[in-house]
Amino acid sequence: REFDLNFGWYFVPRLAGTFGFKRVDQDFVFGSGAPVEFRYTMPIVGIVGSAPISDRLVLYGAGAWGPAVSTAINGNKQSGYSGSYSASEFGIAWIIARNFAMTLGYKYQIIQNKRESSNSTFAGLVLRDVTDGWALGGQVTF
Secondary structure, three states, rough: OEEEEEEEEEEEEEEEEEEEEEEEEEEOOOOOOOOEEEEEEEEEEEEEEEEEEOHHHHHEEEEEEEEEEEEEOOOEEEEEEEEEEEEEEEEEEEEEEEOEEEEEEEEEEEEEEEOOOOOOOOOOOOEEEEEEEEEEEEEOOO
C-alpha cells in the first residue's frame, strides 16, 4: 500500500521540480514465522518532464529520491531502519481538462534500508526492496 503527496513548480515550460511525502506499508512473512509489517516514511524530491505528442497526449518522465525511515512492527516490538528511496517513471498522459490529466506509465522504485540496532543478530543488515510495474494515476495542476 502506498500514499504519495507531491507539490511542484514549473521552472521552465514542461519541466518541474517536486517535493513531497511518501508512505509505503508492506506485509511480509519470513519463513514460517509471524507476519511482519514494514512502514516506510520519507520526504522526497524529484523532477518531472514532458513532451507533447498531440493536443491531448503527452509523454512524461519522472524521477524521485528521498531519505527513508522504516519501522518494523511485530506485535508491540519496533525496530529502526534508515536508508533511501529512489524511483523513476515513464509513460503517457491524457489531458482530460485544462488542469487534469490521467497517466499510465511504467514505474521502477527501490527502497533500501539498513538495520540500525546494535543489539540484534541482524544489525547492519541491508534490506533492498525493488518494485516495478504499471502505474495508473492522475495529475491536478493549479
